[in-house]
Amino acid sequence: MADNQQKKETVVQEVAKKKLFTRIIAGENIFKKKKKTSSEDSVKDKSKNLIDFMLTMVEVLKGKSDSAKGKIGDVKDSLPPIVLTLLVNILARLLPVMQQTVLDLLMKYLKDNCALDTVNLSIPTQLASGLQISSRSLDIFRVLKEDYNSKSGQVFFGGNNTNSFTALLRNAALNPGTPYNYPIGNNIVTTILYTATTDKFKFTTTNSGGGDVNLKDFFKGMLQKVMPFTPSVFIALACDKIYGTLSKKIDTTLDSLTQARTADDIANDEYINTIIENYLEYDLDDIVETDTFYTFTDEQKGIIESKINSRFDGEGSFVASCGEVEASIQVDQLTNQLDLLSGATKSSESKVIGQVLNNLGDLATTNLNNDDKDTGKKGFFSQLIKLFPVITTKMFLSTDIVFTMEVAKVIKNQASSQVSASGAGVKSGKEFFQKNSQIMREISKEFYGLIMTELFIIVKDEIKKLIVAQVKAIIAEKAKNYLRIILSGVEAKLNKAIALKKAIEKTT
Amino acid sequence: MGLLDFDIKNSDALLNVLVALMSVNINTNTNKVPMPIILRNGPSKPGLSAKEIATDIISRQTEALEQQDNILEAGGISEAMEIIRVEEIIKAIQTKMRVDVGTLPSVNAGGPIPPIQGYGQAY
Numbered sequence: 257m258a259d260n261q262q263k264k265e266t267v268v269q270e271v272a273k274k275k276l277f278t279r280i281i282a283g284e285n286i287f288k289k290k291k292k293t294s295s296e297d298s299v300k301d302k303s304k305n306l307i308d309f310m311l312t313m314v315e316v317l318k319g320k321s322d323s324a325k326g327k328i329g330d331v332k333d334s335l336p337p338i339v340l341t342l343l344v345n346i347l348a349r350l351l352p353v354m355q356q357t358v359l360d361l362l363m364k365y366l367k368d369n370c371a372l373d374t375v376n377l378s379i380p381t382q383l384a385s386g387l388q389i390s391s392r393s394l395d396i397f398r399v400l401k402e403d404y405n406s407k408s409g410q411v412f413f414g415g416n417n418t419n420s421f422t423a424l425l426r427n428a429a430l431n432p433g434t435p436y437n438y439p440i441g442n443n444i445v446t447t448i449l450y451t452a453t454t455d456k457f458k459f460t461t462t463n464s465g466g467g468d469v470n471l472k473d474f475f476k477g478m479l480q481k482v483m484p485f486t487p488s489v490f491i492a493l494a495c496d497k498i499y500g501t502l503s504k505k506i507d508t509t510l511d512s513l514t515q516a517r518t519a520d521d522i523a524n525d526e527y528i529n530t531i532i533e534n535y536l537e538y539d540l541d542d543i544v545e546t547d548t549f550y551t552f553t554d555e556q557k558g559i560i561e562s563k564i565n566s567r568f569d570g571e572g573s574f575v576a577s578c579g580e581v582e583a584s585i586q587v588d589q590l591t592n593q594l595d596l597l598s599g600a601t602k603s604s605e606s607k608v609i610g611q612v613l614n615n616l617g618d619l620a621t622t623n624l625n626n627d628d629k630d631t632g633k634k635g636f637f638s639q640l641i642k643l644f645p646v647i648t649t650k651m652f653l654s655t656d657i658v659f660t661m662e663v664a665k666v667i668k669n670q671a672s673s674q675v676s677a678s679g680a681g682v683k684s685g686k687e688f689f690q691k692n693s694q695i696m697r698e699i700s701k702e703f704y705g706l707i708m709t710e711l712f713i714i715v716k717d718e719i720k721k722l723i724v725a726q727v728k729a730i731i732a733e734k735a736k737n738y739l740r741i742i743l744s745g746v747e748a749k750l751n752k753a754i755a756l757k758k759a760i761e762k763t764t
Numbered sequence: 765m766g767l768l769d770f771d772i773k774n775s776d777a778l779l780n781v782l783v784a785l786m787s788v789n790i791n792t793n794t795n796k797v798p799m800p801i802i803l804r805n806g807p808s809k810p811g812l813s814a815k816e817i818a819t820d821i822i823s824r825q826t827e828a829l830e831q832q833d834n835i836l837e838a839g840g841i842s843e844a845m846e847i848i849r850v851e852e853i854i855k856a857i858q859t860k861m862r863v864d865v866g867t868l869p870s871v872n873a874g875g876p877i878p879p880i881q882g883y884g885q886a887y
Contacts, residue, residue, distance in 0.1 A: 539774050701773050715782070
């Protein structure tokens with residue numbers, strides 16, 4: 257009898273799951289309130305990227321749990337605080353944890369691929385004597401043309417550190433033939449030398465204490481010295497993705513910021529965005545032809561083309577439930593907001609991030625009438641959440657990480673001469689992703705998983721609230737059964753989620 | 765991440781967990797009616813009435829209509845109505861159905877007397 261009941265419950269669950277999944281895969285609206293107007297969304301209909309789905313869950317559940325409590329008046333404004341709170345929480349406290357999680361993933365990849373557990377393993381001879389890599393192979397986002405002293409340049413350099421690996425690359429590129437030393441730790445130093453005629457950097461890694469350079473120490477040192485993720489960089493790159501804020505060509509006669517991106521740079525960036533989005537459309541254990549990620553449909557190509565043009569013109573839009581919201585955020589408007597962030601203290605940071613996001617939300621909804629502004633801002637914050645895995649994956653791929661991966665490739669292939677002899681590695685961002693397909697899939701999915709965990713905790717909490725609210729409304733005898741179920745089932749799962757949240761908070 | 769007991773990056777695993785979270789059994793408990801209640805209330809049960817059951821079902825139609833805003837569209841109004849219908853029928857059987865037992869006069873003295881059951885019905 258119990259077996260039959262068990263089987264019945266399993267069948268019911270399977271049916272419900274299949275219905276849910278079929279609707280997502282088919283792009284059918286699960287929620288009646290959902291409204292799609294963007295052609296960009298239509299491309300993603302078959303996606304297994306469920307961030308949008310979870311955001312809709314948050315919206316619907318939040319509204320329902322509030323209305324169940326009789327607070328119907330609060331429902332309209334319920335989403336901005338919850339998504340804004342999530343964003344602030346992530347940007348103020350969780351970004352470093354997320355970065356470290358993915359750095360650990362990369363270290364594991366390096367261990368597996370380069371046999372790092374081998375005792376006294378040295379760096380490859382090419383790196384000890386001079387490993388040549390073309391600038392395009394390292395600079396996959398074309399950041400070296402930017403001036404790191406400028407406000408917008410600091411976004412591309414990951415912050416204001418003139419001794420960072422990327423800053424030294426730029427210095428070396430500006431002064432061909434002049435060596436620049438990058439200390440890695442444990443007496444390990446990498447000397448960077450640029451040759452203009454070949455457009456290549458030469459890296460020579462030595463041990464100033466004498467002897468060979470330990471490969472594990474080299475990798476650990478490189479990963480430990482990466483620039484930490486900052487809220488400013490995330491916000492700026494997200495605005496650039498939506499509005500082309502940093503991509504817009506600036507008239508040099510009117511503005512001193514002359515390091516504008518070229519259309520080719522923006523195209524390179526947009527293709528990388530699309531590749532990462534393609535990764536997110538599949539589960540890691542899905543068997544997918546590798547070309548799938550790097551072959552673009554005509555619809556995708558059309559969207560990319562139009563995105564390149566709009567970014568070049570400094571225009572952009574996102575989809576909110578009130579429709580497509582068009583606006584532009586100028587570079588000075590953005591950097592003014594980022595200045596507020598740099599002036600924040602540790603204790604005021606969360607509050608300031610909230611203010612900055614609100615201010616940017618106001619700019620994003622300038623063209624909306626007053627009735628739609630709240631809905632528009634809600635869409636803007638949701639858009640930032642949706643962009644999270646794409647932006648963080650790009651933030652992660654600083655030049656020092658790319659350099660580390662290039663060295664790993666030399667070791668893995670044991671054909672290092674090809675790197676220097678064949679024009680040195682990749683020629684575009686797309687090629688870099690193609691050559692590192694598996695690890696890049698895993699990295700982007702790791703960031704995806706981290707943001708999904710945060711959304712899941714909210715959804716679980718809202719489901720619990722909804723169930724509790726409904727329990728209160730039914731007769732006492734039934735309520736006992738409900739509470740028994742809640743206490744034994746949902747509550748236990750919720751406690752796990754709370755424990756997870758606390759663990760993350762503790763590490764920050 | 766590691767503290768979650770499933771791989772949230774896997775869409776199938778996530779949907780499994782979400783469905784499980786939302787699958788709370790809200791059906792009426794169909795346990796047996798306790799013996800003392802049968803003995804005490806049995807004779808006073810009114811019997812089954814199609815009209816009364818129908819009235820109870822109709823009075824709960826609004827509950828089914830509320831399902832249209834459900835988190836999941838699994839089933840919707842028609843399935844909710846089906847559950848309500850069966851719940852009311854089961855409730856009526858458990859609380860109102862009367863079983864009258866008659867005994868035929870025995871042909872052979874001392875032999876087994878087969879009881880004959882008649883189901884009470886109210887109109």
